[in-house]
Amino acid sequence: MKKVLSIGMIAVMLLMLLAGCGSGKEAGTDQTSQQENAGESAAPNAEPGESVTLTFASWSITEEATKDALEQMVEMYKQIKPNVTIEFIGIPFGDIKQQTFVMASSNNTPDIIQTISPTFPTYATSDIITPLDNLLGQDYIDDLMPSMVADYSYNGQLMGVPWAPSPYVLYYNKELFKQAGLEDRPPATYDEMIEMAKAISQLKTDSGEPIYGFGEATDKLPINGMISLRNIYSFGGSIFDENGQVNVNTPQVVETLQFYQDLVSNNISPQGAKLKDLRNLFSIGRLGMYMDGYYGKAVFRSLSGKGEEFDKEWGVALVPKNKTDQSVSIAEAHGLVIAADSKHKQEAADFIKFLTDKDAISLYHQKSDALTSRISLSESPEFNASEFDKVLIEQLQTAKSLPANNPGLEQAYLDMSEAVQRVSVAKEDPAKVAADLNAKLQQILK
Known part of the structure; x- marks a missing residue:
């Protein structure tokens, strides 16, 4: 009887092992390997349809000029991903870096943090945010303006997404x-x-x-x-x-x-x-x-x-x-970074992609003149409609890198x-x- 049980247990274990290997190949990705190669600690993604809540630390949600646009973008995303809830953490512009580092010290970092070019280097060279190359994919990164990619990279890795670039x-x-x-x-x-x-x-x-x-x-x-x-x-x-x-x-x-x-x-x-x-x-x-x-x-x-x-x-x-x-x-850019201790890194990356895709960034432009960092969108009529738009786009071409x-x-x-x-x-x-x-x-x- 003991021998039969032992053989049965071994068979079950072998089946589980083979099933695990098979699912990884079937999906075409090895998330754990990708994250480790990018210097990330592996974190499981949500199952399809599973409810996910992403916290988003932002100063724009606290400001009258941009609050409405952000709320509308979140509503748009809810129509696409009804299982994903975005919870804003409103923090004034001058306090957001200090407060998010304090939150990180207690392993309570928001999943997504809004940042800006002058303070981004402190995030990029810290251990509280995660590299984004594998989470975003090369096709997406190749569509970002090269100067903006350089401004949001560190040690050869993309550490943030240039959300809304602007020349002076x-x-x-x-x-x-x-x-x-x-x-x-x-x-x-x-x-x-x-x-x-x-x-x-x-x-x-x-x-x-x-x-x-x-x-x-x-x-x-x-x-x-x-x-x-x-x-x-x-x-x-x-x-x-x-x-x-x-x-x-x-x-x-x-x-x-x-x-x-x-x-x-x-x-x-x-x-x-x-x-x-x-x-x-x-x-x-x-x-x-x-x-x-x-x-x-x-x-x-x-x-x-x-x-x-x-x-x-x-x-x-x-x-x-x-x-x-x-x-x-x-040129500087409002940027978005993802916390190293986020339990939903891929979902956060997907939301960031949405914020920079045509529908969302066009709405942001319509509401507050935000530009796009996407090469494929920069010549779209939406971003070149007025004289104001044209001056910004022309100046962006002459902007020197930071x-x-x-x-x-x-x-x-x-x-x-x-x-x-x-x-x-x-x-x-x-x-x-x-x-x-x-x-x-x-x-x-x-």
């Missing part, structure tokens, strides 16, 4: 141009922009408040350090020399820092401003010009209290030419913003500040 373009207030006696056209060069800005800065509001001609963000924040690259590049400078070594102790960077100092010293730009401060000032008619991504338009409409009517009061143009004699800009992701890159951006603050607020010597910044970046960006 010039916004100008037509009403203030008219009041200052200027032509109704954007400046063609930096020199012309400064002359126009000086004229606008002579104006006052009816209550005597200052009106600024041109604004640059100078508060100490990583995003402002990244934004300073736009000016560094425009003055013909760079963070790295021709040998790939850090070198910002150059005439071009010194001239860039002098540019920031002169803006504030001559009362052309507000002192210590955040990007949101510039958006607010522009919306209420107290700022003649500034540079921003596509995000500005929806914010202007909301803050001005005039809605679409406010569109008649402003224009958009390419970044003026400077030392390079070209319109030089940078530095490669590095464990110290976010800190480098912060130090760069501090350098801008030192010259614009503390009025320190630009040459000394450039030398000090050079020493710091050489230690950070090894």
Whole structure:
């Protein structure tokens, strides 16, 4: 009897083993092997039809300009995948990185996290997010703009999806141009922009408040350090020399820092401003010009209290030419990453694919002017319908890549913003500040 039982148990075990091997070949994939090759810890996917809840940490869901679009996209996805529930975790823009790292420390990381180019390097070089190559597939990745793939990669692996890319373009207030006696056209060069800005800065509001001609963000924040690259590049400078070594102790960077100092010293730009401060000032008619991504338009409409009517009061143009004699800009992108400890990585990747597919990203564009990072969609009529669209698309073609992701890159951006603050607020010597910044970046960006 014991012998019969033993033979029976062995037979059952062999059948189970063969069945397991057969199912893996039949599906055509080996998920465990793929995840391990990508540096992931294996996590089982949900069975077809099984109820899945994905948590999505986002600042866009907390903002009036984008909340409705995200909610509509989730409703659209529910029609496609009724078994998948998306639960938003609304976190303000300035807090999302810190809060999600705190959540990760207790193994409670949201499945999907919204991020942005200046802070993405800290995610990419951490262990709280997972590589995406095997989860998304090569065909999908090949359809992403190469510069955006580079900006969201680390050590040869795609660590995030560029969700909504945007170049920085010039916004100008037509009403203030008219009041200052200027032509109704954007400046063609930096020199012309400064002359126009000086004229606008002579104006006052009816209550005597200052009106600024041109604004640059100078508060100490990583995003402002990244934004300073736009000016560094425009003055013909760079963070790295021709040998790939850090070198910002150059005439071009010194001239860039002098540019920031002169803006504030001559009362052309507000002192210590955040990007949101510039958006607010522009919306209420107290700022003649500034540079921003596509995000500005929806914010202007909301803050001005005039809605679409406010569109008649402003224009958009390419970044003026400077030392390079070209319109030089940078592009950033709102990105999406997946938690390393997510129990539903593939489902999260599928949802991200949906958010960047035609129907969803077209809705996002319609609601808040978000662009697409998909090559196959970039020339679609939906993204080239208006003059605003066309300027953004043209500027995106001239945008220079950001530095490669590095464990110290976010800190480098912060130090760069501090350098801008030192010259614009503390009025320190630009040459000394450039030398000090050079020493710091050489230690950070090894």
